[in-house]
Amino acid sequence: MPARPKSPKSAPPPSGRARHIGRVIVKTALFGLIAGIAALVIAVLVTMASLPSYSELTQKPNGQTVRVHAADGTLLVSLGPSYGEWIPHDRLPAVMRDAIVAVEDRRYYSHFGVDPIGVARSAYLIYERQGQGRRWQGASTITQQIVRNIFLTNAYSFGRKVRESVLALAMERKFSKDQILELYLNRVYFGGGAYGVDAASRKFFGHSGTRLNLAEAAIIAGLVKAPSHYSPSADPEAAVDRAKVVLEVMQDADAITPAEARAARLDRVRFVPEPKQNSVRYFTDWALGQLDSLVDEQSAPLDIWTTLDLRMQRAADQAIRQNTPANLQGALVSLENDGAVRAMVGGTDYVTSIYNRATQAQRQPGSAFKLFVYLAALEAGVKPGDPVVDEPITIDGWSPRNSSRRFLGQIDIRNAFALSINTVAAQMGQKVGFDTVADMAHRLGISTRLNTHPSMVLGTSDVRLIDMTRAFAVISNGGNAVTPYGILRVSTTDGTILYQHEAQSPRVLVAPFVAAGMTDLLQTAVNTGTARAAQIGRPVAGKTGTTSSNKDGWFLGFSSGLTTGVWMGRDDAKAIPGLQGGRNPAQAFASFMQTALRTRPAQQFDTEVTLPEWQLEPDEEAYYGDPDQQFGSDEEGVTPPPEGQPAPGDGDDTVTLPYEDDTAGTPPPPPPARRAPAPDRVPSGDQQRPPQIDQRWLEGVLRDQQQRPPR
Structure with a gap:
């Protein structure tokens, strides 16, 4: 009778020491997680207490605005950020709210300030592209963006990302979603110096931000990603192309229907032409270069009165x-x-x-x-x-x-x-x-x-x-x-x-x-x-x-x-x-x-x-x-003259009284009118006295022209 195959040996049960080490690791990890959550909660609560009130956030501008005036008070140019009217959430066009949420933070209404799905997706992309220097891109929520805009800088670091996340969590605990979205749409930079939807709408379309239609909202929403690149002032075609992507994203997010997307005629959007930069900017650029040596103020909006006379400038x-x-x-x-x-x-x-x-x-x-x-x-x-x-x-x-x-x-x-x-x-x-x-x-x-x-x-x-x-x-x-x-x-x-x-x-x-x-x-x-x-x-x-x-x-x-x-x-x-x-x-x-x-x-x-x-x-x-x-x-x-031309002098507009040399020392007959006479050279040993203009002859020629005005 054939022999039975040997059954595989089962693994020996873990020893008591190994089980003990495993329990210690699990407990330590659990304790660390609890401690981390506790620290995060404490950090969020402390941050919440230090956050300004909502009314304060709506009043604080971003950057310095400088208004330059002529001597008579006429505004020559306004430089720096431009702020429009603050538009409350209930007056913001729904298409504008939907467009910005769809393109910037689709899960805005479901997360708590930080989007775990977005973070996981960004981490996976970083893992896939190791060594390519990729950062945490695509993970920032609308709340994180407004936090960075108001409280932090764009300088990338892991520490800044942590502070950004804590602030975002605190913002979500202190303010409602509608308030945060209102703050975002009134403070975010849309390019061309325009901060906020109203400033962008007035700059690019010439009307208030409360009157935006779907096509215009799509254009503005598309600017956040790269304000300079997609700015209608710099490249209207690029702005329209980006808006097409925004409409597709809105349709995919069920914010609009395909029929609404087709009805948004981007080709019919009319942009306000950029004001022509005339020669007055040469003056304002020069004058503002002296500003740092005159005042120390670096943040408050300034009014500057200059010496420029507009009538003379024109x-x-x-x-x-x-x-x-x-x-x-x-x-x-x-x-x-x-x-x-x-x-x-x-x-x-x-x-x-x-x-x-x-x-x-x-x-x-x-x-x-x-x-x-x-x-x-x-x-x-x-x-x-x-x-x-x-x-x-x-x-x-x-x-x-x-x-x-x-x-x-x-x-x-x-x-x-x-x-x-x-x-x-x-x-x-x-x-x-x-x-x-x-x-x-x-x-x-x-x-x-x-x-x-x-x-x-x-x-x-x-x-x-x-x-x-x-x-x-x-x-x-x-x-x-x-x-x-x-x-x-x-x-x-x-x-x-x-x-x-x-x-x-x-x-x-x-x-x-x-x-x-x-x-x-x-x-x-x-x-x-x-x-x-x-x-x-x-x-x-x-x-x-x-x-x-x-x-x-x-x-x-x-x-x-x-x-x-x-x-x-x-x-x-x-x-x-x-x-x-x-x-x-x-x-x-x-x-x-x-x-x-x-x-x-x-x-x-x-x-x-x-x-x-x-x-x-x-x-x-x-x-x-x-x-x-x-x-x-x-x-x-x-400087040598071109071939075939007489030798030069200094090239200045030196007045020339042409006359012909007469080596014999005898003046030639008077030349035609409007020409000066030949000089009178009188030899004196080895030297000759400098030529003299015959003033009597010249006086007679010019007397007839005394009444003629200069050309």
Whole structure:
């Protein structure tokens, strides 16, 4: 008989020691669980006691709102978070409540602040994707989100998640579901600076949040996930696509029927267009940059009153837009003698470029920099009427030239400045010292680094427009210091004054007689020199500037207590044929000042320019040659001209009085009208005296044109 198979041996019963260890582990775990629950209950109860009342939660804003006003009180811009009207739960549209619950927390009405199913699902996803850096995503309930929004930050950590959960549990114990949902819909961020359903509805649709239909509610509900990405202001198509997902989720959650989902015509939703960002934002951006140094308040809403004059700002914007050539940029700054900035344009279009060329860009000023050269000379004792010789000069191997490659011979300081004669500026710089010129520029407010090469007198160092305008304002202010400012007063919304601008005590930077002498020279430049396009029918003083190969055009000047600076050029600093400070920039200056000064009486300067009759109405054509043949001088000397064109001077809008060389020393016959005569060169041994203009001939030519207004 076959043998029976052996039955498997049964496991030996656990020993008494093993049973004891098992019971200890179970008891310890049970005790730990009970202790944990007890600790959680105590934490929730303590947190409940420390939570603010519901009325307090509805009043506390999130973030700081800043309202910026013009000088007349007009609201320029409101920055920071925007809060609409608080909408009670019973007035919140049902479609809005259903949409947010469906897409953000489907089990909202069944959990107690923390969703165990959501936590388990998130934990499983983390386990599945180990090593991918996944966080606890999708587990936050509406209650947890509002807790994080009000009490915590978005910085992720395990400790923050624990505190968030405890606070959520406490919120659910202290407040009802309806209250928490009301709080959420009135406080959550929906993008574009809008906090709460009402602010979002007004921003995106132009009406109150109580009037939202299903399609609009779906769009707003879809914003919570990624406010910036789905914002209708930034990408309307993305907002609509996200809303389609929300409608599908609502249908899946039985919040709406398929027929209702189809009836929600997202293609018929009309978004409110974003207000155009005009040039005033260049000013507000600059002014608000000073706020931190004026007040310490970081959370309370603020009202800021500024120096901006809206009428002048509109005139400035129009002047730059109308006078800046296509594909170029333009900038303008205008300030009072006390430094109050009345207008600022940092570019032709703030929407396409927020870069502020009035305060940030550093460009070469060309002959506008001669302001500091002649100021240093006047301070050293030079007088506007002193004679000087326009002749070749070489300083440390550098030989400046005038744009005509000609020299006028004996001339006075006043006309040398008015005609922007480079050789005379070089002589003045050499006489007073190039370090002295740089010190003068820094004294008057130039904040950038300046070289002290001889060519610096022609403006080869980079400067800012606002600094140059400030320097010219010092002369307008009689030599007293001028510090540009944009903020007059800062207060909280309840009227508490946090800052009030106070006028600075007078501080003399240059003596009044020096400022008066400089005003004399600047008037002459506008009356008879390179800046004639800046005439506005009242006393004006100013100076043009054009840099190498016409890369930059400047005009800076003042009249009736208002100083304005204009710059034009390309951001990439490429050459611009025909750009000269005496043309488009001077024209923009004149266009702006005619409007800006319309309500002000004309003011006479302390020094009134008196010129010989023959100089009162110079020959315009003689002054301005072919703009494409104006070139510039760089730090190394003269920039070579393109092949086939005459050699350049410094490239500034130097007035040119063309004449032909006559080596025999005999003047040629008088040229056609509107041309200056040939010089009279008289040999004297190995030397020749500098050429002299035949003033009698020029007087006869110009007398016929004295009544002709400048073009």
